[in-house]
Amino acid sequence: MDKKTILSGIQPSGNLCIGNYIGALKHWNKLQKDYESIFLVVDMHAITTNQVPSELRKRCLSFVAQYIACGINPEKNDIIIQSHNSHHAELMWILSCFTYQGELSRMTQYKSKSKNLKNINTGLFTYPILMAADILLYQADLVPVGSDQKQHLELSRDIAQRFNKHYTDTFKIPEPFIPKNGSRIMSLQNPNNKMSKSDSNSNNIISLLDDPNLIRKKINRAVTDSGSELTFDKKNKPGLSNLITIYKALTSDSIDVIEKRFLGKMYSHFKSDLADIIIETLSPIRDEYNMLIKDKDYLMKILAKGSNNGFRKSRNTISKVYRKVGFLPKLK
Ligand code: TRP
Numbered sequence: 001m002d003k004k005t006i007l008s009g010i011q012p013s014g015n016l017c018i019g020n021y022i023g024a025l026k027h028w029n030k031l032q033k034d035y036e037s038i039f040l041v042v043d044m045h046a047i048t049t050n051q052v053p054s055e056l057r058k059r060c061l062s063f064v065a066q067y068i069a070c071g072i073n074p075e076k077n078d079i080i081i082q083s084h085n086s087h088h089a090e091l092m093w094i095l096s097c098f099t100y101q102g103e104l105s106r107m108t109q110y111k112s113k114s115k116n117l118k119n120i121n122t123g124l125f126t127y128p129i130l131m132a133a134d135i136l137l138y139q140a141d142l143v144p145v146g147s148d149q150k151q152h153l154e155l156s157r158d159i160a161q162r163f164n165k166h167y168t169d170t171f172k173i174p175e176p177f178i179p180k181n182g183s184r185i186m187s188l189q190n191p192n193n194k195m196s197k198s199d200s201n202s203n204n205i206i207s208l209l210d211d212p213n214l215i216r217k218k219i220n221r222a223v224t225d226s227g228s229e230l231t232f233d234k235k236n237k238p239g240l241s242n243l244i245t246i247y248k249a250l251t252s253d254s255i256d257v258i259e260k261r262f263l264g265k266m267y268s269h270f271k272s273d274l275a276d277i278i279i280e281t282l283s284p285i286r287d288e289y290n291m292l293i294k295d296k297d298y299l300m301k302i303l304a305k306g307s308n309n310g311f312r313k314s315r316n317t318i319s320k321v322y323r324k325v326g327f328l329p330k331l332k
Pocket of ligand 1 (some may be wrong): 007008009010011042045131143144145152261
């Protein structure tokens with residue numbers, strides 16, 4: 001039997017951070033063994049907010065190198081820059097004719113992203129349709145995402161089901177894969193918000209490429225809560241609990257074991273150990289990245305392979321869709 005397909009993607013806005021590593025890349029790394037995998041760099045999603053063109057271009061290539069440095073095997077899997085396969089945009093248009101305005105206005109991410117904006121671009125509003133196109137285009141079985149993307153995934157399923165019902169079976173209905181452990185890493189200074197790579201305050205995030213001194217500094221400065229006992233208590237000690245979650249995700253130790261290990265010790269002791277663990281995890285990634293990023297030709301070749309394979313797969317879906325909606329085929 002053919003292997004099932006997983007598909008996921010990250011927006012190249014800001015620097016990949018430890019939240020992306022724990023919530024996504026670490027899981028992708030495991031899943032790639034058992035699935036045919038497609039990992040996207042969703043640059044078309046990124047331009048829903050303002051981007052400096054030269055930086056976006058650089059960041060896309062840097063993301064590819066970081067995916068590989070985190071253990072994604074580029075030979076076995078396809079790494080694709082979203083804009084390299086025009087089928088994403090083509091399918092999105094058709095799916096948008098099967099999506100209700102009401103559905104999009106209920107998306108919590110849209111509501112929070114558009115809250116303080118004056119002129120809201122339509123891309124921000126139709127963003128989830130592009131995400132549905134990403135997924136349905138490649139007939140993905142499983143989509144690893146953070147819990148904040150669950151609603152978008154449900155919309156993708158609804159759109160797919162609607163299309164299948166209106167015509168005949170066309171799209172596979174994708175299942176979400178939401179990791180239980182540490183899927184939500186919070187900001188270091190503001191532990192009530194998610195750690196976000198596009199945060200303008202870099203003290204809130206640990207980037208995958210931060211050097212050891214900076215990591216230590218950021219962890220030392222991370223807010224903890226008053227008190228001196230190291231206990232996991234999200235409600236009353238959100239800052240400390242976030243740090244414990246990071247510790248747990250990187251060591252696979254249980255909270256119980258961690259609490260016992262630091263019984264009677266100071267927060268500073270815990271922070272220093274945590275910084276060591278993060279540095280140990282990220283150093284090999286940074287080293288590998290520094291090698292890869294020098295070899296632009298190699299990265300470009302990986303991307304050409306990815307988008308060619310991707311295009312081949314998605315062409316099947318697109319031609320089926322064009323036929324079903326009634327577009328006149330052109331002479332070959
Ligand atoms: N919207 C996702 C996020 O912000 C990124 C994304 C775009 C994605 N297309 C996708 C995730 C397809 C999974 C599958 O995290």
